Amino acid sequence: MTGIKKFFTLFILLLGLLIVYKLLTQGYLLLGLVATCLWALTTVIFLIKGAFPYRFMYPGLLTFFLFMVIPILFTIYISFTNLGTGHLLNLARVQEILLSExxxxxxxxxxxxxxxxxxxxxxxxxxxxxxxxxxxxxxxxxxxxxxxxxxxxxxxxxxxxxxxxxxxxxxxxxxxxxxxxxxxxxxxxxxxxxxxxxxxxxRYEVKENDKILDTITQTLYWPDFTSGYYTDGKENIAPGFYVNVGFSNFLKLFTNKSMKKPFAKVITWTMLWSCCSVLLTFCLGIFLALFVNSKYFKGKFIYRILIIIPYSIPFFISVLIFKGLYNKDYGIINDIVAYFFNYKIDWLGNALWAKISCLLVNLWLGFPYMFLITTGILQSIPNSVYEAAAMDGAGKFLTFRKITLPLVMSAVAPLLVGSFAFNLNNFVGIYLLTAGGPPMMEASTPVGETDILISYTYRLAFEGGRGQDFGMASAIALIIFIIIAILTLINFKLSGMLNDKR
Amino acid sequence: MNKQRAAIELAKHLILITFLMLILFPIFYIISISLNPIGSIGSDIVPPHLSLTHWRYILGLPYTDGVTGEIKTSSFPMLIWLFNSIKISVITALLMLFLSTTSAYALSRFNFKGKKLSLLTLMIVQMFPNIMAMVAFYLMLDFIGQYVPGLGTDTHGGLILVYLGMTPFNIWLIKGYFDTIPKSIEESAIMDGCTRFQAFYKIVIPLSTPILAVVALLTFINTFSDFILPSIILKTQDKLTFAVGIQIFVSEAFSNRWGQFAAASILGAFPISAIFLCIHKYIVGGLTVGGSKG
Missing domain, CATH: 2.40.430.10 (D-maltodextrin-binding protein, MBP)
Structure with missing residues (x-):
């Protein structure tokens, strides 16, 4: 048993060494250094006897580090570059391609x-x-x-x-x-x-300082590290390479004429969308919870199951179903609207109605969650509290306002912040329903009236047509990071997590 | 007085039933559409007669075309998409269980340097959903794929790798449960000659089956329901997950494929919904620890 284990450990360590060696010799210096550190850490943890608590920690933390921490750091790095269509490779690779021409x-x-x-x-x-x-x-x-x-x-x-x-x-x-x-x-x-x-x-020859000479026209080109192209001052050679552009992506978002207005609209709608979603779902949820949990009400269990059915269906399916129901010409919702008002609403094509549609669907998706958590909290409030209130002659409404609501709110506040953070990134709720549309007229990037930050990121990076702009997409992702970080801080304050010494 | 109370209760039941009928209407409607032989987007709520055409279509069986009357089979590999989703979700859930259980055990039982820092980091980072780093994931997998073809973009291996970064929330959930199991049981086992690892998997693991089942099922549901990451990473039609496949299928021709979509969505939603309803009590308990369905 131990023989096999030792052999296995040795095998893994040697494999790691091979990967480190490959990375370093192929010119990935930064990556190679990170890999070396990881490898050294692994070796220490698995070969030194006293490190065995870390051995238990190791697998979970390793994947967490590789596929959560590194991607986050990498996103921050990309947001300061012009990586995207036309600038997908580094200088060395671009030079290699030009030299093989x-x-x-x-x-x-x-x-x-x-x-x-x-x-x-x-x-x-x-x-x-x-x-x-x-x-x-x-x-x-x-x-x-x-x-x-x-x-x-x-x-x-x-x-x-x-x-x-x-x-x-x-x-x-x-x-x-x-x-x-x-x-x-x-x-x-x-x-x-x-x-x-x-x-x-x-066609090209390398000269000193990475400059290249075009042997046909005898012009000398040099790499321009602000535009990310080989240039002779007038003309650029494609393909370009990616370069560090500093805060230029962020500056564009806040100052560029054709970008700042759509961006301001997106950020406003993102906040409005998250706030309204939380507020609406919470109100409906707590109302239902109070309704179902009253003392003499029978069949609580059945009602509870029926109420959470909308939440149990995968969101992508429900949202696509609603997209069909909202169809302007044939959808069943417009059939009903037309029956009463003799008018067909353009649910997904009109900016205001599209926003209302998104919120209504999200209300349908989210209220059962609020119902569930508030039910849990209501049940945990001891009966004696209500009895004492009744003794003092408090009416139903007064009891709710002075006792139930404060107790529920203090318990539910961190969850509401969590729900806000979730809706901030509720990509499916927006993208599958409206795909961000209807499009904004004045924008130079693919962006629509119902786009929230995360769907804007997705469209900049992966929606074909106008090319991929990874740098800008990451810049927006970084802005979401900052918002979430602030929310996390608020959340810790609310739940007293920071004062809690464990 | 008693009569009045009964009347109020009855009224409340009626209000709630009306509300539920309104809320659950889309679900009844989609079931009816899936059995409607025409099943276009403007179909009536009550089908003229019941037909299994759409179900035959999505199951890849020969069906009769509603317009021309020809007998055909669908060219969309719906069952393969469903299988892909189940495969990816099961593998992710099992790996996630292994990764988070061991870490949770260390955090619950041992005292070591950096424990507090690890706990705090896990607590903070679990607030950040991983889709924010989608660009980074795409580029990383693209890079890995040049050296390890099975783990690059457009592979299931690559997608699973990306999901494995989401350990923090599960580690917290399991650690919380481990904390409730008394240490004395393991300690006496170790006195009797058990190794640490044996004590872990012969005593602690069997005692915590409920939470492990919940973590596995929750991971399964979340992976199955994920849309954004597979839509970025997977390209080939036969490799798509159910979520991405069905979205592309219905978005190409919304009104013509409405009936087929209805049947497919029931097929995909029913198992997930059933699992969720069975474990919803535990999920809410877990959710109150911090975080939300994502």
Whole structure:
């Protein structure tokens, strides 16, 4: 048993070492350092005897660290960059892509060729020009790293065996197209397609300080670390790389003409949406709880189950059902409205009605939760309190206002803040119903009248059409982080968690 | 006097029943639509006759097309989506159980350096839902996928990895339960020659089955109901989860696929709803610890 355990531990540690080594040698310095620290920590925890409490802690905290703490830190980092469509890679990768760009030299001879397999992986290459006046032969081993192959001028050769088909050439294309074929007294050529050879050279050359030279136009480009492009002062080369842009994403949100107004609208609606959702669900919830929990009321259990049914259905299903019910032309809600008022409401297409629709659906989804928690709290209030109030001659309403409500509120306050935080990120409740729509006219980004911060983040980062803006999306996510952090602090104050010495 | 009381009670029941009928109307309606042979978005509440066409459609059985009368089978892999969702949710729930139980045990039983800090960190971070870091998750999985193909974007492995970061809430829940189990039982077992780990999984684990079941089921429900992360991470049609698949299915042609959607939503909602109603008492107890359904 212990033998297997030791072997297993050793195996995991060695695997970790391999990952650390790979990361460090492939140039991921920061990531490699984090991995090294993690690895060292793991080793200490699993090899030192006194560290066994940490061994129990380890698995849960490891995944928590890797998939919660690191993503949060990473989001903060991205929010200060211009990462997104057109700027998806780092400088080194962009340079690599540019340097692999090839072009054919003008006014140089081109050739056709055939490959003939010989024995032992040797290949004979027959190169000839278009009018078949010049013929060359060369030989190479396809399994070896060939930098260059010399070609010899020959009279028109004859072959017994058939040459490789173009399909077979294509299979080996990656190893073939890096070879330089040296033609005597002519520029050297490379294999450009499955039967064509030409003088192909790299378009760009690296100069000092990461600058690159375009060999066609002889212009020098340098990396511009504010725009994230290679530039010569006038022209930029695509693709760009991502760079640190400081607070520019945040500044744009608050000062850019076409962004600040939609953003202000989104943030106002997010707050309004969360407040109204909490308030409405709480009012309906506590009202029902009082109703069902009165002394002589029979069948409490059945009613309770029926009331929480809306909450038990996965939200994405209920919201999609409501989307159908809200349909302007055929939806059943408009059928009823039209029956009474002879008018059809554009539930999801009109900005105000769309907001009301979202709130109504969220009321339906959320009131059972409030019903459940307030029921729990009401049942925990001892009967003697009410009896004492009755003794003193307090009426029903006075008892509710002076005794029930304060007691419920003090217990429920942190939960209300929690519910507020939940609704702040209630993506499904908005996106599946309206997809954020109807769209805002004046906005330059994909944003609609019912978008809340989290759905705006999603649309900036993942909704196709106008490209992905990861930097801006993360900046908005960071703003949500800050709001939630403030709420958490309020919550701790309310529940006295900070004073509690455990 | 007694008669008056009875009348008030009756009135209250009537009010509540009316309210419940209004609230539960969408559910009755969707059940009726799923059995309606036409089942378009403007169908009446009472179907002309009952038909299982939509149910046959979503179960991948041959069905008769309502318009042309042809016999066809659906090209949407609904059952595969459902299976994907169940698979991902079950694996996540089991892994989550392992990860959070051991951590909760350490936090409940041992005294070590950094315990207070760990508890505080877990308490704070559990307030932040992980979808805020969606961009980071996407880019991280993209990166991991270049080296470990099974854990990249568009894989179930990658999606499960992302869910495994959500241990804090469950650790709190389980730790709270462990705290109520007296230490003396384990201590005497250790006196008798049990190792720490044996005491953990032979004594503490069996004693805490109820809370472990609740944590597993809660994780199952939350993973099954999640929409945003699978919609970002998964791309291929056959790999989608039920939530993403059904959303794409119905959004493409809302009015034409209303009946099929109705049947599919009952199929997906019923098991989850049943589980939830069975464990709702425990969930509320857990929710009052701090946090909410997410």
């Amino acid at each position: 090839k072009h054919t030299l003008e006014n140089t001879p081109s050739y056709n060729f055939y490959l003939y397999p010989q024995t032992n992986d040797l290949y004979l290459i027959h190169v000839y020009n278009e009018d078949e006046h010049e013929h060359y032969l060369g030989q190479f081993d396809i399994n070896k790293e060939n930098k260059s192959v010399n070609l010899k001028p020959v009279p028109r050769p004859e072959f017994v065996n058939p040459p490789l088909t173009r399909g077979d050439v294509f299979k080996n294309f990656d190893s073939l197209n890096s070879i330089d074929f040296l033609v005597p007294d002519r520029p050297s050529v490379k294999i450009a397609s499955t039967n064509y050879m030409a003088s192909i050279v790299n």
